[in-house]
Amino acid sequence: MATNYNSNNNVVTVSRLVNYIKKYLESNNLLQGVSVKGEISNYRLSQNGHVYFTLKDADASIDCTMWKSTRAKIKFEPETGLMVVVSASVTVYVASGKMHLIIESMEPDGIGGLHLAFEQMKAKLEKEGLFDERYKKPIPTLPKAVGVVTSPTGSVIRDIINVSTRRFKNAVLKIIPVAVQGEGSAEQVANAVNLFNKYNNVDLIIIARGGGSFEDLFSFNEEIVARSIFASKIPVISAIGHETDFTIADFVADRRAPTPSAAAELAFPVFDDLVEQIHSFDLALRRSLKNSISIKRRQLEHVQNASCFKYPLNIVMQESRQIEQLMKRLGMLGRNRLERARATLSKNSGQLNALSPLTVLARGYGVLTDKEMGKPILSVAQAKKGQKIEVLLKDGSIDATIDEIRGTGNGN
């Protein structure tokens, strides 16, 4: 009966029961700091920064909570579907009576957390375009000053100083010493890059670190370093670890050098090479001007050799020859014309001669003309008896009178 139960001393409240279970589980060392392997599902980040998810395998699942402070210590991004090994403690939420795991640390299963963090960060920044070729700034030919972000001790800074000054005797190096590994190292590196940009007192930055384990180099995989390099208006050369080591900083940098010495080689030209280069330009200039002048000279000579300059009288001579020729032709034409005229004249005068009455007269004929009228008398019809006439002979004339007329007067 209900009343019986109520009065029974064994009856406990829900609160008491749940709290008892909670204490019981929490005091069991086997359930505290236990390593559990499983797949993350339903991963969600709350607004206050705590993380909730379910850890499961094929047959079972358990709710998990990871406080913001724990989450901050994990380098990689946990996500749904990821197999992880967690170190956790079992607890119970009194309000719901549900059992939870409070996550104390987390590692990806199979691959190290840092490696996963590296892959994740790389994928994230690549997607954002931080590695894009189009953002890479050119390395200046002749940097006035080079900023170096590295440890102030050790071989790296010595190598950079040695190689730089050996190549370029007047090298100007400004060093911002930083911790290249450990707590706060990434922040120091990022700050150094930002500082150079703030004061804008160098025109190239080298970020360098010697070789080390993946964990040692990890500061250079941190997002804050990548962001500072990407934001830098000053070109950045990275030289982290050995030639085979690639860090996120290397991907974002404008240029990756395999070693710190190589970075110095990229940064500084060989002084003597530049002097030589300028000298060869100087020579080329003189040679080119000489060439240019000799081309002009050849052009001038070519023009000067043109016949009109060489034999300026040619034109006059040519013209005068033409005139001469014209005159010759004119003369020939004149002579021809004259001869033709002469021939015509002689022919005509022969004819004229043949027809001349004087020749007839010479043969003994006479010409009768009416003395009064002066007209020639060609027929008896024109004659009258007693008419005074003049008879023209070859050597003079005779006046006569007509005594008798015979004939018909009909002409022929």
Added chain:
Amino acid sequence: MATKETKKTYEEAMKRLEEIVEKLDSGEFTLDESMDLFKEGVELTKFCNEKLNDYEKTITKLVEKQGELVEEPFDE
């Protein structure tokens, strides 16, 4: 800013020098133009030489103290 300008000018000077030599080599310019190009080129080589020798070897350590940049000699 001044640093940047100087750097730019050196590279530009070298680029311009290359251009000038090429132009002069082409022989496509009048004599006056060629002379001008030559003079400009000689000025540029002088300028580059000066730039090269303008630097003075310094190796310093930078620290920002109370918002001010302090530059001290770097001891190896």
